[in-house]
Amino acid sequence: MVELLDNTFHALADPTRRSIVSTLMENGSCSIKELARPFSMSLSAVSKHIQVLERAKLVSRRKTGRENILTVNPEPMREMQKWLSFYETYWTDKFDTLEAVLEAESVSSSGNENIKVTKKLKKKVKKGIG
Numbered sequence: 506m507v508e509l510l511d512n513t514f515h516a517l518a519d520p521t522r523r524s525i526v527s528t529l530m531e532n533g534s535c536s537i538k539e540l541a542r543p544f545s546m547s548l549s550a551v552s553k554h555i556q557v558l559e560r561a562k563l564v565s566r567r568k569t570g571r572e573n574i575l576t577v578n579p580e581p582m583r584e585m586q587k588w589l590s591f592y593e594t595y596w597t598d599k600f601d602t603l604e605a606v607l608e609a610e611s612v613s614s615s616g617n618e619n620i621k622v623t624k625k626l627k628k629k630v631k632k633g634i635g
Contacts, residue, residue: 509562510588513581516561521546522554526563529577536572 516522525540532539541551555575558564563582564575 509581509584512561513563513585516557516563517582517585519554519557521551522558525551525554525558526577529564529575530579534574534576536574538572540575 517526521544524543528540528543529535537548537552537555540555541548544551555564555566559566561581562578565578566573566575568574
C-alpha cells in the first residue's frame with residue numbers, strides 16, 4: 506500500500522503526467538502519438554512519462570497493430586483519496602479543537618490585548634496556517 510501511494514504521488518507530481526491522466530480520463534483511451542501531440546517534447550520523452558504512470562498503475566497499455574493504446578486506471582487515485590481523507594479528518598478535528606480552546610480563552614480573558622491576539626490566531630487557524 507505504501508509503495509502504491511509513493512508511486513502514485515510521484516507520478517502525479519509532474520504536470521505533464523497529470524495532463525496525460527486528465528486527457529485519458531476525458532477521452533477514455535488514446536494512442537501515445539495522440540497523447541504526445543499537445544506537448545513540445547519528443548515521443549521518447551512522452552513515453553518516459555507514460556512509463557512512470559504505468560509503474561504507478563495509473564495507466565495500462567494494450568497494443569493494437571503497431572499502436573500502443575493507453576487507458577486510465579483510477580484505482581490508485583482512489584487509494585490516494587482514502588489516505589488523504591483520513592488526514593483531512595484528522596487535521597479538521599485538530600483545528601476544531603484548537604478553535605474551541607481559543608474561543609474559550611477569548612471569553613475568559615479580561616484584557617483587550619489578549620482578545621486581539623486570540624482573534625488573529627483564530628483567523629490563522631481558519632486559514633490553516635496556525
